Amino acid sequence: xxxxxxxxxxxxxxxxxxxxxxxVLNYPDRVSQRTKDRVLKAIDELGFVRNDAARQLRxxxxxxxxxIVLDVGNPFFTSVVRAAEDAAALHGxxxxxGDSGHDAGREANYIxxxxxxxxxxxxxxxxGDVTERLDLLRERGVPTVLVDRLADxxxxxxVAVDDDAGGYLAARHLLDTGRRRLAFVxxxxxxxxxxxxxxxxxxxxxxxxxxxxxxxxxEGQTVLAGRSVGNMLVERGRENxxxxxxxxxxxxxxxxxxxxxxxxxxxxxxxxxxIGYDDIDFAVSAVVPLSSIRQPTEALGRTAIELLAEEVExxxxxxxxxxxxPELVVRQSTGASSAV
Amino acid sequence: xxxxxxxxxxxxxxxxxxxxxxxVLNYPDRVSQRTKDRVLKAIDELGFVRNDAARQLRxxxxxxxxxIVLDVGNPFFTSVVRAAEDAAALHGxxxxxGDSGHDAGREANYIxxxxxxxxxxxxxxxxGDVTERLDLLRERGVPTVLVDRLADxxxxxxVAVDDDAGGYLAARHLLDTGRRRLAFVxxxxxxxxxxxxxxxxxxxxxxxxxxxxxxxxxEGQTVLAGRSVGNMLVERGRENxxxxxxxxxxxxxxxxxxxxxxxxxxxxxxxxxxIGYDDIDFAVSAVVPLSSIRQPTEALGRTAIELLAEEVExxxxxxxxxxxxPELVVRQSTGASSAV
DNA sequence: TCGTACCAATGAAACGATTCAAACTCGAGC
DNA sequence: GCTCGAGTTTGAATCGTTTCATTGGTACGA
Numbered sequence: 001x002x003x004x005x006x007x008x009x010x011x012x013x014x015x016x017x018x019x020x021x022x023x024v025l026n027y028p029d030r031v032s033q034r035t036k037d038r039v040l041k042a043i044d045e046l047g048f049v050r051n052d053a054a055r056q057l058r059x060x061x062x063x064x065x066x067x068i069v070l071d072v073g074n075p076f077f078t079s080v081v082r083a084a085e086d087a088a089a090l091h092g093x094x095x096x097x098g099d100s101g102h103d104a105g106r107e108a109n110y111i112x113x114x115x116x117x118x119x120x121x122x123x124x125x126x127x128g129d130v131t132e133r134l135d136l137l138r139e140r141g142v143p144t145v146l147v148d149r150l151a152d153x154x155x156x157x158x159v160a161v162d163d164d165a166g167g168y169l170a171a172r173h174l175l176d177t178g179r180r181r182l183a184f185v186x187x188x189x190x191x192x193x194x195x196x197x198x199x200x201x202x203x204x205x206x207x208x209x210x211x212x213x214x215x216x217x218x219e220g221q222t223v224l225a226g227r228s229v230g231n232m233l234v235e236r237g238r239e240n241x242x243x244x245x246x247x248x249x250x251x252x253x254x255x256x257x258x259x260x261x262x263x264x265x266x267x268x269x270x271x272x273x274x275i276g277y278d279d280i281d282f283a284v285s286a287v288v289p290l291s292s293i294r295q296p297t298e299a300l301g302r303t304a305i306e307l308l309a310e311e312v313e314x315x316x317x318x319x320x321x322x323x324x325x326p327e328l329v330v331r332q333s334t335g336a337s338s339a340v
Numbered sequence: 341x342x343x344x345x346x347x348x349x350x351x352x353x354x355x356x357x358x359x360x361x362x363x364v365l366n367y368p369d370r371v372s373q374r375t376k377d378r379v380l381k382a383i384d385e386l387g388f389v390r391n392d393a394a395r396q397l398r399x400x401x402x403x404x405x406x407x408i409v410l411d412v413g414n415p416f417f418t419s420v421v422r423a424a425e426d427a428a429a430l431h432g433x434x435x436x437x438g439d440s441g442h443d444a445g446r447e448a449n450y451i452x453x454x455x456x457x458x459x460x461x462x463x464x465x466x467x468g469d470v471t472e473r474l475d476l477l478r479e480r481g482v483p484t485v486l487v488d489r490l491a492d493x494x495x496x497x498x499v500a501v502d503d504d505a506g507g508y509l510a511a512r513h514l515l516d517t518g519r520r521r522l523a524f525v526x527x528x529x530x531x532x533x534x535x536x537x538x539x540x541x542x543x544x545x546x547x548x549x550x551x552x553x554x555x556x557x558x559e560g561q562t563v564l565a566g567r568s569v570g571n572m573l574v575e576r577g578r579e580n581x582x583x584x585x586x587x588x589x590x591x592x593x594x595x596x597x598x599x600x601x602x603x604x605x606x607x608x609x610x611x612x613x614x615i616g617y618d619d620i621d622f623a624v625s626a627v628v629p630l631s632s633i634r635q636p637t638e639a640l641g642r643t644a645i646e647l648l649a650e651e652v653e654x655x656x657x658x659x660x661x662x663x664x665x666p667e668l669v670v671r672q673s674t675g676a677s678s679a680v
Numbered sequence: 681t682c683g684t685a686c687c688a689a690t691g692a693a694a695c696g697a698t699t700c701a702a703a704c705t706c707g708a709g710c
Numbered sequence: 711g712c713t714c715g716a717g718t719t720t721g722a723a724t725c726g727t728t729t730c731a732t733t734g735g736t737a738c739g740a
Contacts, residue, residue, distance in 0.1 A: 051397070057394050082412060096437075112389070116389055139387075281563060285595070
């Protein structure tokens with residue numbers, strides 16, 4: 001008796017055929033008002049809820065989209081996720097969220113899970129390189145859009161931000177404000193984004209004959225990782241301190257900032273200019289408001305869903321790679337004397 | 341030809357019956373090694389992936405758990421979500437995440453969606469009061485655990501943090517450090533957490549005859565909302581400034597801090613002591629490291645999943661309400677002269 | 681009165697898995 | 711040679727939808 005009502009129960013209760021109930025649910029126009037009322041009344045009385053498993057079994061696909069991100073705790077992804085959810089809702093789909101935590105094993109688990117769920121398609125910011133596993137998805141015809149990763153257009157659609165341009169923007173800004181001994185904090189460099197931002201920075205530094213760029217590899221991209229790099233810098237002493245630091249993301253930058261300012265030995269931006277990447281909400285409320293590179297996260301999430309919708313609808317596999325250009329946000333940490 | 345292989349295709353390819361393939365998948369012990377090898381080979385060659393819709397249609401329930409939070413962007417929930425995902429993975433389940441954004445309509449949509457998906461159970465931090473919608477879930481036998489909200493044990497299991505105790509802790513700390521003109525920032529007070537924290541603070545203030553507590557209602561719980569309350573305080577002038585401010589969460593506190601420090605008129609903690617709630621990562625890296633109330637978010641997420649598992653497994657509806665006690669974290673913003 | 685057209689409603693078939701009673705195989709034991 | 715039982719394998723029935731060819735009914739024009 002505790003079993004949830006099925007469409008058959010509804011049909012009996014309303015004295016109609018099961019097909020009619022289905023039509024009320026899916027093609028209300030095909031049903032007369034009188035019948036519709038009776039059926040809706042029965043649905044209400046029995047507390048009927050459509051079983052999506054049965055529906056998608058028949059339909060052959062679900063109304064869900066799989067989204068696998070590298071770290072839900074990272075505000076960059078949080079923002080992308082939210083935009084994707086909203087955009088998906090407009091398409092009448094729901095987003096199944098997976099967090100790989102930069103772990104290839106967890107990523108693989110989610111890919112398998114989502115395949116079993118027969119998701120309409122997959123949005124993924126892959127761990128490391130595009131693996132055979134993703135190629136397999138493509139072969140199986142699971143529409144897939146890479147997020148925050150440029151891809152070979154012959155294989156996948158993708159949305160990304162031009163990290164090289166962002167890195168260039170950041171380093172160029174430090175150079176423009178007179179800094180010459182630059183440092184780049186980020187890691188591991190096996191992460192493409194980190195590598196690209198570094199490359200862009202190097203490109204900018206090469207434009208100035210007297211400028212140098214030192215690479216300080218961090219263990220991950222967290223506040224804590226940044227703090228330990230910062231501590232290392234503090235121990236080096238003043239003469240070995242860079243005069244401009246570009247961090248691969250804001251969390252790192254905030255960590256570095258903590259270390260440098262907690263000692264009360266160094267001032268930002270007087271002794272060291274600091275710029276991050278992502279422009280998270282907290283950049284503006286840091287000890288010294290943090291300059292940063294803003295990524296169009298909402299556009300990223302929204303566009304990813306749109307590209308996926310394109311793939312789902314069209315049969316022929318034409319892929320698009322959409323690249324967004326990031327934006328420099330100047331705050332106090334790179335020398336603007338007035339705040340905000 | 342592009343259709344994904346079904347269990348029947350595998351059976352044909354391996355020259356066995358469909359039941360045997362199913363047994364290989366679900367009860368490997370029942371199948372002889374020879375047959376198992378043949379079937380596994382066929383699975384591999386055809387790239388067979390189990391269709392979860394069909395499986396759950398037959399089984400009557402899925403291996404997913406619905407989780408609806410008020411705001412994925414809020415680090416408190418991000419942390420709970422992550423802990424819940426990990427705990428669910430241990431139980432062999434996956435988490436479907438929904439973000440209600442404090443909107444009852446979106447919440448309702450997700451509840452409906454998850455019901456259609458026949459989730460094993462639901463974890464929810466409800467918008468406002470426990471609505472009839474939730475009671476309906478209970479009647480329909482969908483195991484439900486309320487998160488971050490105390491519930492009548494007769495009706496639901498729940499995990500929560502004692503917000504009254506947290507509010508008391510915060511206010512008591514301000515009083516203990518000599519503050520007497522306290523202010524509470526938070527809103528809307530229709531949110532239970534906000535109301536409880538306020539109530540706890542009032543309880544502490546009543547213990548000191550000469551202490552007062554002013555309530556400053558904010559528009560939401562964001563950095564921006566905090567900033568506008570802070571701006572209002574700045575305009576009031578020094579003589580009307582409270583000497584201790586307790587914010588209903590860290591985001592608000594960071595916002596208030598921005599306003600107060602940006603003007604360079606007031607010093608924290610000398611002129612005003614400030615304490616937040618949640619102890620988010622960024623509390624420690626604020627302009628002035630922020631004292632806060634730490635909530636055991638990992639325990640919350642993990643326990644929620646465990647309570648849900650209890651509900652799913654046992655038939656008789658015995659509910660439990662687990663309450664965690666928060667913890668005071670003292671930093672510079674309330675007067676500890678040494679940092680960290 | 682009949683034929684035609686149209687609209688509603690019907691209900692069997694199909695989707696892809698799991699389940700389970702029944703059938704089969706193969707030795708051991710008598 | 712026959713029986714018994716354990717170990718395997720079989721395949722029809724089932725879950726709850728959607729789909730679609732078919733049927734029933736009504737109205738209108740010829």
